[in-house]
Amino acid sequence: MNKTLRALLILITILSGVALVYHYILPKNSANQKSQLIDNTAWIGPTINTDTSLKGVQLEQVQYGQALIAHTSKYLGPNGAVAKITNGMNCQNCHLNAGSQAWGNNYGAVYATYPKYRDRSGTVESIYKRVADCMQRSLNGKAIDSNSKEFTAIHAYIKWLGKDVKKNEKPIGSGIEKLPLLNRAANPENGRVIYIAKCQLCHGKNGQGQMLANKEEYIYPPLWGEHSYNDGAGIYRISNLAGYLKNNMPYLQTSHEKPILSNEACWDLAAFINSRPRPHMNASKDWPDISKKPMDYPFGPYLDSLSEMQHKFGPFKK
Numbered sequence: 001m002n003k004t005l006r007a008l009l010i011l012i013t014i015l016s017g018v019a020l021v022y023h024y025i026l027p028k029n030s031a032n033q034k035s036q037l038i039d040n041t042a043w044i045g046p047t048i049n050t051d052t053s054l055k056g057v058q059l060e061q062v063q064y065g066q067a068l069i070a071h072t073s074k075y076l077g078p079n080g081a082v083a084k085i086t087n088g089m090n091c092q093n094c095h096l097n098a099g100s101q102a103w104g105n106n107y108g109a110v111y112a113t114y115p116k117y118r119d120r121s122g123t124v125e126s127i128y129k130r131v132a133d134c135m136q137r138s139l140n141g142k143a144i145d146s147n148s149k150e151f152t153a154i155h156a157y158i159k160w161l162g163k164d165v166k167k168n169e170k171p172i173g174s175g176i177e178k179l180p181l182l183n184r185a186a187n188p189e190n191g192r193v194i195y196i197a198k199c200q201l202c203h204g205k206n207g208q209g210q211m212l213a214n215k216e217e218y219i220y221p222p223l224w225g226e227h228s229y230n231d232g233a234g235i236y237r238i239s240n241l242a243g244y245l246k247n248n249m250p251y252l253q254t255s256h257e258k259p260i261l262s263n264e265a266c267w268d269l270a271a272f273i274n275s276r277p278r279p280h281m282n283a284s285k286d287w288p289d290i291s292k293k294p295m296d297y298p299f300g301p302y303l304d305s306l307s308e309m310q311h312k313f314g315p316f317k318k
Contacts, residue, residue: 042102042173042256043109045161058156065157068150070098072139073217075150082150086141087279088211089228093221094138094235096248100161102173103247103256109174111162119292121285127155137233140279173256177243179263185313186238191272194265198250199223207276220251224276232281237296238313241270271313 048054054062068075072090075082096104114127121129131154132143144151165171195203202220203209209222222228235241245266247256254260261269287293291303298312306317 043106043165043171044102045100045106045108046163051160054160058160061153061156062160064149065153065155065160066098068154069095069157071217076135076141076144077217079216083144085144086135086139087227088218089139089221090217091134091139093218094134094229094244099158101248103177105176105244106174107158107161108165109162109170111159112165112167112169119289120287122288127158131155137281138229138235140228140230140281176240177247177256178239179243179246179266181316182264182267182314185310185315186242186267186271188268188272188275188313190265190268191270191275194261194269195272198261199269202251207273223273224278226279228278230279230281231298232283232286236274236278236298237294238267238270238274239294239296241274242266245269267314274312 048059048062048066069091072086072092073080073088076084076086077088078084078086080086092098094105095107097106099105099107102108110127110130114130115124117124123129125133128146128151131151132146135141135143144154203223204220206225207223207228208225209218209227210220211218229235235244242263243266245261246259246263248254250260283299286299287297290301293302295316296311296314298308300308300311302311304317
């Protein structure tokens with residue numbers, strides 16, 4: 001057998017093997033990979049500009065609702081064009097990309113899961129109650145009027161964002177990721193070093209944030225001080241803030257797939273930020289059933305004997 005014929009037979013054998021692998025193995029693996037991709041892909045919200053189902057009044061409401069979430073201060077801040085009921089932060093400072101970003105504390109599951117019972121209030125809460133809570137706590141302001149054009153628009157926007165989520169389902173990437181607990185207390189002093197290295201450039205030496213030249217809203221929000229969220233906000237619990245930091249900060253540099261900060265760094269940074277002074281809210285009626293209080297809720301009373309300091313920074317018992 002000459003060399004040319006032998007080489008041709010070898011090539012045919014290799015191609016036949018490849019064909020068998022492709023036919024019997026790859027289709028199954030591809031199907032599994034596709035299924036796994038569907039099961040593990042984070043929620044992606046709809047896009048207003050490409051949603052042809054939105055028309056007329058509904059389109060106007062959803063667009064206005066998005067604007068209110070993205071630019072809350074412009075409409076409802078200290079110099080708001082509609083009302084002056086919030087502290088100057090925007091809703092999207094905590095709910096990134098107007099509440100549509102995966103792992104960015106988005107609204108993807110809100111319409112599907114509300115009304116629902118919440119341990120914090122001990123009542124069944126509506127979407128309105130949830131929005132009002134954010135304005136009173138995270139925006140350190142007053143509740144929006146439930147009959148206002150503005151709340152109607154916010155509700156329409158939240159409903160539209162979650163239109164493809166089944167009732168009582170919570171898609172992957174909703175809300176805030178829960179990080180593994182540390183086996184030590186979170187350390188604010190370690191967090192201070194991380195803040196200076198990773199956060200100070202945008203949020204300022206004193207955590208005061210950066211405002212637009214027209215003073216209508218913040219480019220980067222204040223992380224503490226009189227214009228930041230108060231101590232009744234959900235993000236004041238360091239487990240929530242740590243999970244938020246892990247997936248989203250430093251801003252525009254990190255992602256769920258490629259985080260920059262380690263879990264430990266996120267816990268310590270959250271401890272530092274939440275150890276700084278901020279407005280106080282009377283939240284004495286929160287968690288009326290004290291057995292339901294989260295491990296990191298830093299205000300007593302508690303059923304256990306741990307101090308408020310340990311409930312704030314840990315170490316937390318599993």
